[in-house]
Amino acid sequence: MVRPFARHYDSIYSDKDYDADLKVLSTLCGHRDMSDKRVLEIGAGTGSHTIRLAPRLKELVSLEIDPDFAELSRQKVEAAGITNVRLGSRPIEQLDDDKFDGAAAFFHVLNYVAPTHRSSFLGALAARLAPGAWFVTDLWNGDAVVRDPPRHETRNKTVGITAIRQEISPTVDLGLNTVTLAYDIDIRRCDGIEHFAEELKLYIWPLHDLEGMLLDAGFSNVQFWDCRRFPAAATRDSWRVWMRAIRR
Numbered sequence: 001m002v003r004p005f006a007r008h009y010d011s012i013y014s015d016k017d018y019d020a021d022l023k024v025l026s027t028l029c030g031h032r033d034m035s036d037k038r039v040l041e042i043g044a045g046t047g048s049h050t051i052r053l054a055p056r057l058k059e060l061v062s063l064e065i066d067p068d069f070a071e072l073s074r075q076k077v078e079a080a081g082i083t084n085v086r087l088g089s090r091p092i093e094q095l096d097d098d099k100f101d102g103a104a105a106f107f108h109v110l111n112y113v114a115p116t117h118r119s120s121f122l123g124a125l126a127a128r129l130a131p132g133a134w135f136v137t138d139l140w141n142g143d144a145v146v147r148d149p150p151r152h153e154t155r156n157k158t159v160g161i162t163a164i165r166q167e168i169s170p171t172v173d174l175g176l177n178t179v180t181l182a183y184d185i186d187i188r189r190c191d192g193i194e195h196f197a198e199e200l201k202l203y204i205w206p207l208h209d210l211e212g213m214l215l216d217a218g219f220s221n222v223q224f225w226d227c228r229r230f231p232a233a234a235t236r237d238s239w240r241v242w243m244r245a246i247r248r
């Protein structure tokens with residue numbers, strides 16, 4: 001049984017613009033036509049990028065380590081009738097495939113990677129990319145998060161006949177560079193309310209540390225852009241950034 005946060009993820013993030021992310025991806029990777037490209041997606045979630053990206057590619061290999069999300073992305077890809085996607089639920093270090101033309105990790109996936117796991121993650125990624133391949137991702141800018149930490153907030157939205165209340169209580173630990181987000185969520189429909197909680201532990205990367213680790217792992221040309229003002233370059237105050245690095 002898929003847990004409630006995963007089951008309701010698409011409603012909770014119904015205002016997320018997946019098509020806009022793919023436009024940024026094609027700008028940053030520089031390919032208008034990607035129909036001969038093999039791409040690796042890391043952190044598919046419920047597969048909303050997956051089903052939009054795959055039809056533009058020769059092949060998409062899509063990884064999701066959370067079993068509930070992996071199951072939902074499988075269902076979404078199957079329902080869309082897409083046949084050029086291979087889904088995997090093992091960590092990238094165990095992926096038996098390489099020579100990808102590019103890799104993408106959308107919506108803060110790098111912030112899920114613990115410091116103890118960073119160099120193995122980036123090394124495994126580099127080992128699976130062809131020379132010249134791109135890696136595009138969006139993440140929190142650790143420097144900006146430290147200066148302007150997330151605050152408690154309540155988000156309310158209505159999706160069709162469903163009213164969603166999401167209370168977010170962050171706990172910031174600047175010693176460990178972590179932000180723990182405690183979610184308290186109500187999903188209200190005419191037949192009743194479903195109430196549940198979810199906790200996410202996110203790790204913040206100072207951008208110069210991330211750049212150094214990417215260079216050590218075999219990447220070059222690491223660049224950052226401000227997500228809100230794309231294609232403006234990121235500044236120290238850009239809270240969320242797009243990043244592109246090129247495999248040497």
Ligand SMILES: C[S@@+](CC[C@H](N)C(=O)[O-])C[C@H]1O[C@@H](n2cnc3c(N)ncnc32)[C@H](O)[C@@H]1O
Nearest residue numbers: 042043044045063064065066069106107109112
């Ligand atoms: C915020 S969600 C984004 C999901 C999807 N990309 C979207 O935009 O809706 C981040 C996802 O990355 C997954 N994830 C985190 N670390 C991962 C890793 N090392 N390998 C594969 N998936 C990972 C998480 O399980 C989670 O589903």
